[in-house]
Amino acid sequence: MESILKKVVKTEERKNILTKLLKGPCCCEDLSKELNISKGLPPRFLKLCASLNIVKRERISHKVYYSINPENYLKIYNAISLENKKTEEKKNFKHNIKKDEFQTTLSVGDSKNYEINKIDNGFGGTTFILNNNDTSYEIFKTNDNNYWCVSCQSVDCEHILYLKKASSKKRI
Incomplete structure (x- = not known):
């Protein structure tokens, strides 16, 4: 399950979608607007997550709301935190080394x-x-x-x- 979660939170958009869902249930249209991403990305990604039992989907009138599966809440939070930490370390490492030193x-x-x-x-x-x-x-x-x-x-x-x-x- 951990290897699947690592792959799920690999890109920045996916991390942002899951972070938004950690705060509360949301529909794909709202995710697209709030995160300023394409309209097709959230539904495709969330259908994948629903099939992996990472998120659950609930239809209310004509909208489908997704929320984090309570069993996986802590695992997803830890995976996102770990990936954010790795990203920050890479950014700090790149800023600390000048280009000439890196080439040398x-x-x-x-x-x-x-x-x-x-x-x-x-x-x-x-x-x-x-x-x-x-x-x-x-x-x-x-x-x-x-x-x-x-x-x-x-x-x-x-x-x-x-x-x-x-x-x-x-x-x-």
């Missing part, structure tokens, strides 16, 4: 050796393929020195840092 620690700790293949494409950029024993990563570099790691879907990942470090050492 990543590049110092990077002991992987990649074979770098350079491909000039006809679209005004360069594609680099980083090959390791069993993995391959594709990085696109524009003429303006902007990088994009296709594998990580990121502009600032360990593969890009490795490529920048390798290019500063003139390995490529």
Whole structure:
């Protein structure tokens, strides 16, 4: 049950919906308006929660009101509190470390050796393929020195840092 609750409170919107339900019963329309989220998210999420017996649903006239199942009230509260604490720790950690320090620690700790293949494409950029024993990563570099790691879907990942470090050492 705990692993299910961890997955249920993984996103911010879901946490907000359950936090609102901890305060009292609410219908999907009110949740959408108060939390400023799409109208489709609360009913889909709450139907899932109802099937998992996390929340109970009650129809009053034409509206369906959802409330936390009393058996799971404490478990949900603890799961939300734990997830909020993790989120705060991540935010504080990111604010405490400057970007340069973060890049330095990543590049110092990077002991992987990649074979770098350079491909000039006809679209005004360069594609680099980083090959390791069993993995391959594709990085696109524009003429303006902007990088994009296709594998990580990121502009600032360990593969890009490795490529920048390798290019500063003139390995490529």
